[in-house]
Amino acid sequence: MKTTRAGDWMDVNPNLSEMDFTQFHLRVSTERYHAREYLMRERERLWMRVWQIAGRANEIPEAGDWMEYRLFDQSWILVRGRDAKIRGFVNSCRHRGNQLCRGRGNTARFTCRYHNWTYGLDGQLLAVAKPDFDAPLEEFVGAKQDLGLLDVPVECFGGFIFLNPDRNAAPLAEFLGGAADALAPYHLEDMVPVGLNVRERLECNWKVVMDAFGEGYHTQGVHPQLISVVNLGQERFHRYRDHGVSTAPFGAPALAAFDAERQVEAYMKLPTDSFPGFIDVLPRFAARVDRFRDPAGALNFPPGTNARFLLQQATRDTLTAKGLDVGGLTDCQMIDYQFWLFFPNIFIQVCAGETTIIMVEPDPEGDPNRCFWRVMFMQFLPPEQRAAQYTPLREIPEGEHFPYFLALEQDFEQMPVQQTGLRNSTLGHLVLTKQEPRVAHFHAALDRWIK
């Protein structure tokens, strides 16, 4: 009996060229990219109500580890308790509102520096300075148990810490919809940042970043070196509530028409700097290919076998040999990237064993023409290798720039150029093509939140 897997849609959904676009809005207003008033509406109607990723659970692995999460002028504390649970609290003392902490650290309790009120890792008010003097405290301001830190909903999925500023928010599962089942087989929770974990300022609106990573259409203009990597002519799209995902076959567009040797060569010459996980797989791929060489070295595949299938098998072999569970992923998911626009502000590029994550934050000062991105390359590693390979977050100071790999550098340069064009007030709206359904779906979701 055939097993149904979350990635099976990749085999059955139509190509973009065959998709029904009647439900999509292909015109998007440009004021959303540059108007301060629109950003303020986003602040109230979207950001203060939506589940959002505030960090990775493995950034605060030990009891007492805490980190601050900031959004505009708002600040929360994420802290791991002695029961291993991660909680979120408004970063304000309940006495006179002093900010409790900044940055990250480890503590047994939070002590407000202003008048020394002390809170436990579970947010409870533990002690009030000069208790004798303040004996009538309860009489005037309420019971001690009512003066703990204000908690906010925090839940984890895929190793991400999700926070919702809305204390009455519906559960995270409702927001994730089927996206949770679709992403679960990749084991994002067991991935750690390797080599790239950077936060840096960008001179563009946060949605310019989402748009840039929401389509492959710009490959021809911005990343000509990647045209041979993904067959965008066979791109497929799927939606899970507000989240959208596309995929396309990894490898040269004309692969099916190539003879065996050229199929193999097309994979072998892919730019491995952009796909470091691929390097591990190549020896197994070459070994599988060599099984089909005759004594003279000539390569011929029997019917039903091709280089794409052998690369899928080599990837599964490589990861399985490391003790990693990839049993929930289809053969296509072994090598074909899924490109997620995870609403509202996360791009996830994922295939078996690795993911690149881009998280975008609106400008804390409320400038619609600026934002921050955090870029992480993460690998699915055996537990015993994770600590040694872990690359901690690096904050890039204002005025400095991190040297990314080529494709990211190209995007980094391109996005501010688009922002400059979008600021021309006469433009009014932009138009999308049928190659950009993730972008269209993202903006339709945004419209529903902002209306």
Ligand code: FES
């Ligand atoms: Fe925190 Fe007074 S404001 S103890």
